[in-house]
Every structure is written in C-alpha cells, then in structure tokens.
Amino acid sequence: MSEHLHPDIDSLNAFVEGVLQEDERLQCLAHLAECDRCREVVFLAQEPRSVAVAPRPAFSWRRWFAPIPVLAATAVVCIALVAIWLSLRSRIGAPTRDVAVRVTQPAQSPYNRVEAQIPKPSVARKVTQSARARRKPESSAEEKPPLSARANTPAPVAKDARPESAPAAPSSIQPPPDVSVTATAPPPIPFSIPQVQPPPAIAEARSLEPASEISGTVTDASGAVVGGANVQLRQLAGTMTRNARTDTSGAFKFTELPAGRYELRIEMRGFREAVQQINVHAQETAAVRPELQVGATAETVEVTAAVPTIQTESSRTVGKSRRKQAPEPRPLPSGQPPTITVTRGKVRLAVDSVGALFFSGNAGKSWKAIKPLWPGKVVELVSPAEPPQPATVGFQLKTDSGSIWLSRNGRHWYASPPQP
Amino acid sequence: MELVEAHDPRLHLKKLCDIDIGEFWREADAGTVGLSKDELATVLLRLGAKYNYGLAAGSTATRAQIGAFFQALQLQDLALAHACALGRDAAWKVFIARFKEPLTQAAIGITGSVVLGQELAGSLYAELFGLTDRGEQRSSPLAYYSGRGSLKGFLRATLAQKNVDNHRRFRRETPITNEDLPAASQAQIPTSDMLLRIGQSVTVTLGALAPEERFLLSAWFLDRRTLLEVSHILHVHEATVSRRLQRLTARLHEDLLKNLQISGLSRAAAEEALGTDPRDLDVNLRTLLQASRKSAFLQQGASADTEQV
Numbered sequence: 180m181s182e183h184l185h186p187d188i189d190s191l192n193a194f195v196e197g198v199l200q201e202d203e204r205l206q207c208l209a210h211l212a213e214c215d216r217c218r219e220v221v222f223l224a225q226e227p228r229s230v231a232v233a234p235r236p237a238f239s240w241r242r243w244f245a246p247i248p249v250l251a252a253t254a255v256v257c258i259a260l261v262a263i264w265l266s267l268r269s270r271i272g273a274p275t276r277d278v279a280v281r282v283t284q285p286a287q288s289p290y291n292r293v294e295a296q297i298p299k300p301s302v303a304r305k306v307t308q309s310a311r312a313r314r315k316p317e318s319s320a321e322e323k324p325p326l327s328a329r330a331n332t333p334a335p336v337a338k339d340a341r342p343e344s345a346p347a348a349p350s351s352i353q354p355p356p357d358v359s360v361t362a363t364a365p366p367p368i369p370f371s372i373p374q375v376q377p378p379p380a381i382a383e384a385r386s387l388e389p390a391s392e393i394s395g396t397v398t399d400a401s402g403a404v405v406g407g408a409n410v411q412l413r414q415l416a417g418t419m420t421r422n423a424r425t426d427t428s429g430a431f432k433f434t435e436l437p438a439g440r441y442e443l444r445i446e447m448r449g450f451r452e453a454v455q456q457i458n459v460h461a462q463e464t465a466a467v468r469p470e471l472q473v474g475a476t477a478e479t480v481e482v483t484a485a486v487p488t489i490q491t492e493s494s495r496t497v498g499k500s501r502r503k504q505a506p507e508p509r510p511l512p513s514g515q516p517p518t519i520t521v522t523r524g525k526v527r528l529a530v531d532s533v534g535a536l537f538f539s540g541n542a543g544k545s546w547k548a549i550k551p552l553w554p555g556k557v558v559e560l561v562s563p564a565e566p567p568q569p570a571t572v573g574f575q576l577k578t579d580s581g582s583i584w585l586s587r588n589g590r591h592w593y594a595s596p597p598q599p
Numbered sequence: 600m601e602l603v604e605a606h607d608p609r610l611h612l613k614k615l616c617d618i619d620i621g622e623f624w625r626e627a628d629a630g631t632v633g634l635s636k637d638e639l640a641t642v643l644l645r646l647g648a649k650y651n652y653g654l655a656a657g658s659t660a661t662r663a664q665i666g667a668f669f670q671a672l673q674l675q676d677l678a679l680a681h682a683c684a685l686g687r688d689a690a691w692k693v694f695i696a697r698f699k700e701p702l703t704q705a706a707i708g709i710t711g712s713v714v715l716g717q718e719l720a721g722s723l724y725a726e727l728f729g730l731t732d733r734g735e736q737r738s739s740p741l742a743y744y745s746g747r748g749s750l751k752g753f754l755r756a757t758l759a760q761k762n763v764d765n766h767r768r769f770r771r772e773t774p775i776t777n778e779d780l781p782a783a784s785q786a787q788i789p790t791s792d793m794l795l796r797i798g799q800s801v802t803v804t805l806g807a808l809a810p811e812e813r814f815l816l817s818a819w820f821l822d823r824r825t826l827l828e829v830s831h832i833l834h835v836h837e838a839t840v841s842r843r844l845q846r847l848t849a850r851l852h853e854d855l856l857k858n859l860q861i862s863g864l865s866r867a868a869a870e871e872a873l874g875t876d877p878r879d880l881d882v883n884l885r886t887l888l889q890a891s892r893k894s895a896f897l898q899q900g901a902s903a904d905t906e907q908v
C-alpha cells in the first residue's frame with residue numbers, strides 16, 4: 180500500500196465528524212479497512228466524550244432545575260402519605276360524631292348545642308373526657324356497635340340512639356359560669372364525609388350519641404380494693420343491661436355506652452349490695468368509686484349520685500376539651516386514692532381516703548397538699564355554682580365534725596359564717 | 600474562465616452562485632483576521648473545484664447547489680485557517696487565543712502524557728506556522744483545511760497523525776513469546792488440499808465484504824477497538840455495532856461454508872473444515888482484510904501527494 184493513497188487529514192477529520200458525502204465516506208471506510216495507520220489516526224482524532232459534554236453556560240443553569248422532577252415526585256409521595264395518615268387517623272381516632280355534625284349542621288345550628296350543669300355530688304365521682312373513649316376494641320364493638328360508628332350508617336341506626344341521647348341534651352340546663360370552652364373547628368376529614376346527608380333530626384341525634392364510658396374501682400370501707408365483684412349496669416331509660424366483674428385491682432369498665440342515666444349495681448359475697456345511679460353525658464368517662472359495706476348479701480345500700488359533666492356547647496367544644504383533658508391525672512402525693520374530686524375550670528380539688536385535701540391548678544397534672552385549718556377529716560367537697568352561695572365562693576367542704584369551710588380559689592379557705 | 604478567475608475571483612464567484620462575496624466575507628468575519636475578499640473568494644473557488652461543490656464526480660452544480668455548498672462550510676474557521684496560513688498576525692492572535700489550550704489538552708489526551716502532549720503540541724505550532732529553516736515559501740498545513748469539518752477537529756486529526764507517525768517511526772517489533780500461545784489442537788491436521796480450499800474460501804469470502812464490514816472486522820478483531828470507539832467512528836450506537844458484528848460473523852460463517860461447498864466439499868466436510876486449527880492455515884487475515892481491492896483514493900492521488908502532511 181503506497182503512502183500516497185492515504186486520505187488527507189481534512190478528509191479524515193470530515194469522516195470523523197461525519198460530514199463527508201456518502202460516496203466519499205465509503206471510499207474513506209474502504210481505505211480505513213485496509214490501513215491500520217489511518218484507523219489509528221481516526222480513533223485518536225475523536226473528540227473525547229467527556230470533553231464533548233463539557234458544561235456549557237446553560238448547563239449550570241439547568242443543573243439547578245434538574246432535581247425538580249425528583250423533588251416534585253417526592254412531594255407528591257409525601258402528600259399522599261400525609262393524606263393516608265390523616266385518613267387513618269380520622270378513621271381511628273377522630274370523633275365521627277364531630278364529622279357528622281360538621282357536615283350536616285352549621286356551627287350556629289341549635290342541633291349541635293348541648294348544655295349541662297355540674298350538680299352537687301354526694302358520692303365520690305370524677306368526670307373526664309378521654310380520647311380513648313373513641314378507640315374501642317373490636318370485641319366491644321361487636322357486643323354493641325359504637326354510636327360513633329353508627330353515626331355514619333344509615334338512618335335507622337341513628338334513630339335507635341336518639342332516645343338514649345335525648346335526655347342528655349336538655350336545653351333548659353345552664354352550664355357553670357367558668358367551665359365554658361371555645362374551640363376552633365376540627366380539620367376537615369375528607370374520607371369520613373358521608374355520601375348522603377341525613378335529615379336534621381337524625382343529624383341532631385347523631386350529634387348527641389357519642390360513646391361514653393363508666394369506669395371505677397370497688398373498695399371496701401377500709402379503702403381496700405375488692406376484686407371479683409359482680410357489677411351490673413342497667414340503662415334506666417332503656418333495656419340495656421351489661422355485666423362485668425372487677426379485676427384483681429377492683430377495677431371495672433363499661434365502654435361504648437350511649438349517654439343517659441344508668442344504675443350501677445355491685446354485688447360481692449360478704450358485702451352489702453351497692454346500688455348507684457349515674458348520669459352519663461356524651462363522650463364522657465364517668466369515674467366512680469363505689470364502697471362496699473360489710474354485711475349480708477341480701478342487704479342493699481342505695482347511693483344517689485350525679486356525675487358532674489363538662490359543658491359540651493358544640494361539637495367543636497368537644498374536640499378541644501377532649502384534647503385538653505386527654506392526659507391522665509396523676510396520683511395524689513399522699514399515695515392514697517382520691518375519694519372526692521371536684522373540678523372547676525383548671526382547678527381540681529381532691530380528697531383522699533384519709534380525708535386530706537389536695538389542690539391542682541392544672542387539671543390534675545400535679546398536686547399540692549392543702550394545709551388544713553380545720554380539725555378532722557374532709558368528708559364532703561362540692562363546687563357550688565348557684566345561690567344561696569355568693570359568686571365568690573368556688574368550693575365548699577365539710578368536715579367530719581360538721582364545720583363548713585369556703586374557698587374562692589381552692590387554695591385559701593375560711594370558715595363559713597353561721598347560717599341565720 | 601481561467602482568465603476571469605485569475606483576475607477577479609469575486610466576479611467569478613458572483614457569476615457562479617449569484618451571491619456577493621461580501622456576504623460570505625462578513626459571515627466568515629474575515630476582516631478581523633486580515634483576510635481580504637479576494638483571498639477568501641480564491642479559497643472558496645478552489646474548494647468548490649476540488650470537491651465539485653459536494654456533488655459526485657462528473658455532476659454539474661447549479662447555482663443553488665454552489666451557494667448551499669459554501670453556506671455549509673465552516674466559514675469562520677476557514678477564514679482563520681487560511682489567514683494563519685498566509686501569516687497574518689491578527690489571525691494568529693485569534694488562533695492562539697482560541698486553540699492554544701484545546702490543542703494542548705488534545706495532545707495530552709492523545710499521547711497520554713503531559714510532557715509528551717506539550718511537546719507534541721509545540722511541534723505542531725512550528726509546523727502550522729509553515730516556515731522552514733531553509734527559508735522556502737511558507738507552507739502551512741492550515742492551507743489544506745477545507746472547512747467541511749471543524750478547525751478544532753482538523754487540528755486534532757493533525758496531532759493524531761503526527762503522534763502515530765512518530766510512534767511508528769520509533770516503534771520496534773516485539774516478538775511474542777511462545778509461552779503465550781495456546782496448546783496445539785488435538786484435531787487431526789487436514790491435508791494440504793483441504794487447507795488450500797479453506798484458504799481460498801476465506802479469501803473469497805473476505806473479499807466480497809463491503810467497505811464498512813471490512814472496517815468493522817478490522818477495527819474489532821485486528822485493532823481490538825471497543826464497541827464504543829467503533830460506534831463513535833461510524834456515528835451509530837454501540838449496540839448497533841454489536842448487532843452488526845454479530846450478524847457479520849454469522850454471515851461470514853455461512854459464506855465460508857457455501858464457498859467450501861462450492862469448492863467441492865460436502866456440508867459435513869465443510870463444517871469439519873471450519874473446525875481446523877487456524878495455525879494450520881496459511882492465511883494472513885490481516886493481509887486479507889487490509890488487502891487493497893481498488894485504489895480508493897487514486898482519484899485524489901495527485902492532490903494527496905501534495906496535501907499529505
């Protein structure tokens with residue numbers, strides 16, 4: 180192969196850059212197939228690919244926007260996860276009743292107003308609103324479907340709940356002056372909105388039929404817990420009857436209860452039968468502490484008790500008060516269980532089993548012992564909100580010696596002047 | 600016509616493509632590099648005549664085709680290269696500013712060494728300047744730049760060619776040690792008649808290949824180039840090169856069998872003959888593949904003699 184047959188450098192470069200005419204390209208290929216020298220030249224003359232894709236001025240500009248599709252996809256995934264989480268959260272923990280009310284009734288609707296007052300208790304009682312009241316186990320749901328679950332079911336189920344919840348919403352009852360709570364609307368829960376809106380009457384029933392609970396601990400006269408006692412709960416306005424047995428710590432609990440008035444009957448061998456009436460309002464947990472007296476089984480001791488309730492002015496109020504009162508109250512500093520608990524706003528007073536008085540300014544999160552100015556034990560503690568007591572009296576206690584003491588804030592007490 | 604071209608190339612160019620040379624001159628920015636309109640017109644006319652305005656040999660270009668050919672050229676690079684070849688200082692300033700760093704980087708990439716690369720680039724500058732020690736007429740390789748490809752690619756190719764020539768000039772043949780050879784095949788050594796038939800069949804089969812197929816086989820089997828390198832040369836994807844190679848080798852096998860059968864062997868004997876140890880064959884595949892069937896560039900021989908760098 181003679182040297183003069185090599186294509187010139189310009190042709191080789193044009194071949195490398197692919198700008199040769201087809202016939203000239205074929206001539207070049209034919210020569211390259213024969214000439215290893217020119218093959219080597221064209222392979223060496225290639226522009227390195229890394230240089231060919233060297234960053235241009237626009238490249239750095241694009242680099243900033245290159246992750247946008249990835250970020251957008253990530254954002255979409257995050258939004259989807261949050262939506263799923265909110266959906267699950269609303270199905271598990273959010274009050275279905277709130278949703279039904281929010282969907283069917285405006286905020287000013289008279290159907291979603293529930294008012295109550297705190298009556299004077301004569302027996303130890305405690306009222307709390309717990310978020311756990313809405314998280315019911317499957318087993319209890321099978322026994323009787325929760326009202327909150329039924330709120331989204333067709334009308335017949337909701338109608339069943341209306342008679343039970345109706346007594347809990349007397350419009351003539353006035354709430355205590357400083358217990359009112361205002362709250363904002365709960366976040367929208369799109370997955371819980373029913374397809375068909377029920378009529379206003381059904382919506383009212385739904386708004387008044389959330390699940391309630393009754394829990395308590397059975398003790399004897401010395402304060403010791405009584406395990407294995409039979410506890411029977413009977414709905415006074417209906418036919419529902421439920422039974423339970425106290426565990427080793429003397430505790431029992433009834434869940435998924437419609438609001439209304441109940442009779443609690445406790446039986447235990449060697450003790451007198453104790454009967455207690457409890458008024459349970461919507462979405463409340465009534466805590467009772469029945470005390471069994473030693474005696475024959477045939478004897479019955481009837482105790483009349485009214486459970487203080489928290490004003491549920493609207494469904495929004497319920498949502499906020501539930502969140503505020505969600506934390507469990509701490510035990511008293513004395514280590515004794517509380518026998519009387521009175522709540523007024525954030526102030527909570529408690530009397531333990533030995534008659535000592537304790538004060539909590541944060542709804543039971545922390546307790547402080549009140550130094551007693553009175554002799555003996557406290558046997559009665561109330562929060563009077565009506566005349567004849569003046570408005571400055573927030574709490575009233577009675578000792579075992581019969582003396583009555585008053586307090587405005589629960590911390591400072593003074594002896595009640597003798598009644599005329 | 601020769602007379603007109605010699606006296607006023609601009610008029611000849613205007614007559615050819617009905618385009619004023621001033622348009623090309625402005626587009627090429629030739630005034631910046633010190634190239635006059637006459638000089639640019641001369642270069643364009645020479646290129647058009649050399650490549651027949653991008654048409655096949657024997658075809659006559661129309662005015663539109665002539666204009667399109669000139670428009671397709673890298674006019675700025677063309678003006679710069681020819682101004683440098685004429686020794687214009689302004690052009691060399693532009694050239695140094697644009698190509699000093701890329702040339703050095705290209706030389707380093709080609710040689711694989713910073714020192715050798717800088718040395719190669721330095722030697723190219725002296726050559727591009729076109730002056731010899733004997734004081735002869737200036738002759739720069741830049742004068743052979745046609746503007747069809749980029750000037751940067753032209754310089755890279757020039758560097759590559761210098762590097763290959765230097766390497767070949769000082770390369771020494773290194774014998775392959777016998778230890779690296781594979782063990783001899785246990786197959787029966789075919790007769791000389793069989794070997795002759797096989798050799799003839801291989802020669803005929805390889806001789807019937809198209810130029811691109813021969814280039815593919817040479818680059819892949821002889822030069823051991825990668826698929827990526829071959830794909831860059833052929834301007835196709837490397838997967839395409841792989842498919843072409845696969846099809847080509849399969850077709851080669853079939854063609855060899857056919858040629859062996861044509862030479863008088865049965866199918867079974869032909870397949871058995873293909874299993875012959877290649878070391879028994881008196882066939883030089885490199886020679887066969889690289890055998891020049893026709894003088895591909897004989898048509899350019901006259902110019903190549905003078906243009907070869």
